[in-house]
Amino acid sequence: MGMTLSEKILAEKAGRPSVSPGELVMAKVDLALGNDVTSPIAIKAFRAAGAKKVFDRGKIALVADHFTPNKDIASAEQVRTMREFAREQGILHHYDVGRMGIEHVLLPDEGIVGPGDLVIGADSHTCTYGALCAFSTGVGSTDLAAAMVSGEVWLKVPETLRIVLTGRPGKWVEGKDVILHIIGKIGVDGALYRSMEYAGDGIAHLPMAWRFTMTNMAIEAGAKNGIFPFDEVTRAYADARSKRPYKVFSADPDARYADEIRVDLSSLEPVVAFPHLPENTRPVSQAGNVPIDQVVVGSCTNGRIEDLRSAAEVLRGRKVHDGVRMIVFPATQEIWLQAVREGLMEVFVEAGAAVSTPTCGPCLGGHMGILARGERAIATTNRNFVGRMGHPESEVYLSNPAVAAASAVLGRIGGPDELGRRER
Amino acid sequence: MELRGKAWKYGDDVDTDAIIPARYLNTSDPAELAKHCMEDIDTSFAASAAKGDFIVAGKNFGCGSSREHAPIAIRAAGVSAVIARSFARIFYRNSFNMGLPILEAPEAVDEIAAGDLLAVDMGAGVLRNETKGKEYRFTPIPPFMQELVAAGGLMNFMTTKRKGEGA
Numbered sequence: 001m002g003m004t005l006s007e008k009i010l011a012e013k014a015g016r017p018s019v020s021p022g023e024l025v026m027a028k029v030d031l032a033l034g035n036d037v038t039s040p041i042a043i044k045a046f047r048a049a050g051a052k053k054v055f056d057r058g059k060i061a062l063v064a065d066h067f068t069p070n071k072d073i074a075s076a077e078q079v080r081t082m083r084e085f086a087r088e089q090g091i092l093h094h095y096d097v098g099r100m101g102i103e104h105v106l107l108p109d110e111g112i113v114g115p116g117d118l119v120i121g122a123d124s125h126t127c128t129y130g131a132l133c134a135f136s137t138g139v140g141s142t143d144l145a146a147a148m149v150s151g152e153v154w155l156k157v158p159e160t161l162r163i164v165l166t167g168r169p170g171k172w173v174e175g176k177d178v179i180l181h182i183i184g185k186i187g188v189d190g191a192l193y194r195s196m197e198y199a200g201d202g203i204a205h206l207p208m209a210w211r212f213t214m215t216n217m218a219i220e221a222g223a224k225n226g227i228f229p230f231d232e233v234t235r236a237y238a239d240a241r242s243k244r245p246y247k248v249f250s251a252d253p254d255a256r257y258a259d260e261i262r263v264d265l266s267s268l269e270p271v272v273a274f275p276h277l278p279e280n281t282r283p284v285s286q287a288g289n290v291p292i293d294q295v296v297v298g299s300c301t302n303g304r305i306e307d308l309r310s311a312a313e314v315l316r317g318r319k320v321h322d323g324v325r326m327i328v329f330p331a332t333q334e335i336w337l338q339a340v341r342e343g344l345m346e347v348f349v350e351a352g353a354a355v356s357t358p359t360c361g362p363c364l365g366g367h368m369g370i371l372a373r374g375e376r377a378i379a380t381t382n383r384n385f386v387g388r389m390g391h392p393e394s395e396v397y398l399s400n401p402a403v404a405a406a407s408a409v410l411g412r413i414g415g416p417d418e419l420g421r422r423e424r
Numbered sequence: 425m426e427l428r429g430k431a432w433k434y435g436d437d438v439d440t441d442a443i444i445p446a447r448y449l450n451t452s453d454p455a456e457l458a459k460h461c462m463e464d465i466d467t468s469f470a471a472s473a474a475k476g477d478f479i480v481a482g483k484n485f486g487c488g489s490s491r492e493h494a495p496i497a498i499r500a501a502g503v504s505a506v507i508a509r510s511f512a513r514i515f516y517r518n519s520f521n522m523g524l525p526i527l528e529a530p531e532a533v534d535e536i537a538a539g540d541l542l543a544v545d546m547g548a549g550v551l552r553n554e555t556k557g558k559e560y561r562f563t564p565i566p567p568f569m570q571e572l573v574a575a576g577g578l579m580n581f582m583t584t585k586r587k588g589e590g591a
């Protein structure tokens with residue numbers, strides 16, 4: 001019987017001719033990831049188990065990004081735990097200040113995750129790499145510890161929800177709008193325990209950056225992973241970046257899907273998710289009058305160069321509204337530098353926005369842009385839970401970078417179409 | 425193993441930021457985390473939860489991040505088990521990996537009120553609401569998960585297994 005994309009990869013990594021939904025497998029990982037928040041717990045567990053050596057120093061990535069550059073003494077201690085462990089074990093993919101970036105943008109860009117991989121990460125947005133036709137999923141610190149010792153992870157083979165995309169998206173509609181639309185439709189547990197596998201000719205209109213945004217937010221629909229089929233867009237990206245040979249998997253024509261939904265990309269408008277769940281979506285044209293205090297562009301969802309270009313295109317020759325604070329945080333050093341080269345940094349600073357070094361920072365209410373009581377932000381991040389970006393009585397709205405930038409100019413939530421003429 | 429305590433009742437989609445806000449993730453000390461457990465949705469929980477109490481919640485409990493700080497905080501707050509209509513998947517696996525019992529019992533959840541006295545027999549798959557005088561059955565957890573819990577979590581399970589294999 002045919003297998004879905006996720007089943008194909010899991011079967012291979014479990015060394016089995018086939019697997020089917022519901023089965024528990026022990027599978028070999030190609031990369032195990034931890035960050036400055038989750039790896040200290042994994043390291044503690046690693047030591048408590050009496051382990052001495054990691055299974056493969058080239059198959060572990062440790063990235064300091066959440067509270068980095070260290071926001072306080074406690075986080076400095078956490079990063080030190082990770083740094084010392086990385087040195088002691090000779091971890092090859094260890095990224096610290098000056099070379100780091102937000103993990104889920106950094107690892108694919110560095111070419112250390114690629115098509116066909118099985119990746120686990122002690123971070124829920126590890127599902128991002130599915131855009132490359134890899135099986136990747138978030139786990140806890142204990143799973144990371146176990147994988148660092150054994151190179152294996154236990155996984156339950158998920159059922160698959162097939163999402164068929166058709167049509168071409170219109171102006172200002174980006175990957176973020178597609179995934180927010182899907183989450184709005186199926187809910188934050190609409191794909192619980194499932195794999196979200198994309199299909200359909202609409203995929204051809206989605207650049208790599210948008211696919212990453214879409215698989216990044218699979219977890220916001222409760223999914224175990226999100227995955228795109230391999231095509232020429234994937235090939236171009238992987239060939240330019242991948243540090244090792246990769247393997248291409250494809251779903252069987254007779255694969256079994258638990259469910260199917262269809263999305264006509266040409267019918268979508270830019271979408272905003274209202275507090276306090278990503279499923280509370282509305283077209284931006286129906287947002288009403290929502291004044292804002294802060295705008296955040298960045299994160300593992302929308303901190304790529306394409307996202308910065310989109311925000312800059314809206315901001316060029318315009319000013320951030322009085323009383324609005326705009327913060328841009330490019331996801332990696334490479335993207336940061338590219339933004340300088342393309343003149344995007346000038347656009348941001350001239351518009352009155354602050355640009356931060358790569359960090360998760362405000363995305364999780366860590367540092368670099370915390371909200372006070374009663375404040376409201378629109379952000380290109382992925383979660384708008386209560387207190388996500390600061391005070392429990394603050395609010396977060398989610399959108400694509402163009403809508404976030406337009407809102408910064410308007411001083412309230414709105415789309416680029418509502419903006420007046422540029423100053424120059 | 426029988427667990428007894430009273431119920432703390434919450435709604436659907438309780439996320440990991442509600443269980444333990446990210447601003448406290450600069451530590452992994454269980455006692456420290458327990459002090460802030462559920463803080464943003466219930467300021468009384470951390471101070472008043474008694475050892476053995478249950479968290480009872482609606483669907484998709486533990487959605488959001490992969491932070492193990494969430495089950496750590498819950499366990500350190502003295503909670504004996506979490507009962508929900510359903511769980512977010514990373515929270516689900518983290519709980520088993522760490523040995524925090526959790527169970528899905530939709531019907532019981534609907535009928536439990538805050539403060540009800542509950543008794544849970546994990547092995548037999550029986551939940552008694554002593555306040556209401558009602559009994560419910562829930563699907564016992566899969567054998568592999570039972571092994572994990574019995575071993576005291578994934579790391580212990582692995583260590584024992586590796587020793588068994590002579591590794």
Ligand code: SF4
Nearest residue numbers: 102299300360363364
């Ligand atoms: S940018 Fe936000 S969602 Fe992404 S890894 Fe960092 S904290 Fe998590």
